[in-house]
Amino acid sequence: MATPQLLMPKATAVWLVENTTLTFEQIGAFCNLHPLEVQGIADGEVAIGIVGLDPTTNGQLTKEEIERCEKDSAERLKMAKVAIPLPLTRSKGPRYTPVSKRxxxxxxxxWLVRHHPELTDAQISRLIGTTKQTIAAVRDRTHWNSPxxxxxxxxxxxxxxxxxxxxAILKARKAAGKPANLDPLPGVEPIVEEPMQEPKEKSRFDIGSFFPSKN
Incomplete structure (x- = not known):
């Protein structure tokens, strides 16, 4: 498992410098900064304008851990074991559509209502990422842009x-008890393969009929 990374290390260092008695070495080790850089923060020469971030409010450090290290300069701060929220994975549902295509x-x-009436509103909604209200309005011809x-x-x-x-069509047809075979797309003529025909036998003719005998 990867080691959790400290969020906003310089802002955290600013807060620790201003609110604790930890040494520059302790703060530097925790924030992954050089002790001289931490000293520069304390002297107002580094991280100018950065607002301090309290690591105890976001669960990365406990007050007890700070107090423990304040009592012994040889100790090093240990990050609290906190589950940092991960980006939510997209569940099944309406897909994201670029604004230009919405x-x-x-x-x-x-098109779907006309050519595939077997599709339910829920299926159409999941398929192209639209709302059931929009689908109902298109069906009822009450959509604001119907004309x-x-x-x-x-x-x-x-x-x-x-x-x-x-x-989606296969599922809809299966649910309705209809044949699952897909029809050709509207506007596209199906390709019909004609049965192969036996090659015609070459006609035979008497070459002598073209060249009468001289006898």
């Missing part, structure tokens, strides 16, 4: 992938 969502909803909506494929708009769309 205005295309109603068009995508109109200007142009049904457009969300895959071509970059709002979802073809794989995600296919999976």
């Amino acid at each position: 205005q295309d969502k109603p068009d995508a909803v109109a 200007n909506l142009r049904p457009r494929d969300p895959v071509l708009l970059g709002l979802c992938t073809q794989t995600d769309l296919n999976n």
Whole structure:
């Protein structure tokens, strides 16, 4: 497991210099600074304008640990074992859409409603990251921009992938008890493979018919 890193070391050093009797060596070791740099902070020559950060308020250091090291200059501060919040991982749900493409969502909803009525509002919402209110408004033609909506494929708009769309359709059809095979995309003619035909036999002719005998 990686060693936890001190947050804002210089601001922490400023606070420790101003509020404790710890030595420059102790503060430097805890904040990963050279003792002379800590002395410069104390003399007002370094970290000018930096506001001190109390390490006890963010759980990186305890008051008991400070008091322990103040009593013995040979001791070194130990960071408290605190679980620093990690960035939240994105759960399943509406995907993030760039601002430049958000205005295309109603068009995508109109396309999905028209060509894939088996999709539920919840599926459409997850697929392109829009709200159920927007979907309902497009369905009911009460959307504020209804006169200007142009049904457009969300895959071509970059709002979802073809794989995600296919999976959503398959799930919807399975839930409805319909055949799971996917129809061709609207506007695209399906490719029909014609059965292979046996090669025609070359016609045979009598070359002598073109060259009458001289006899």
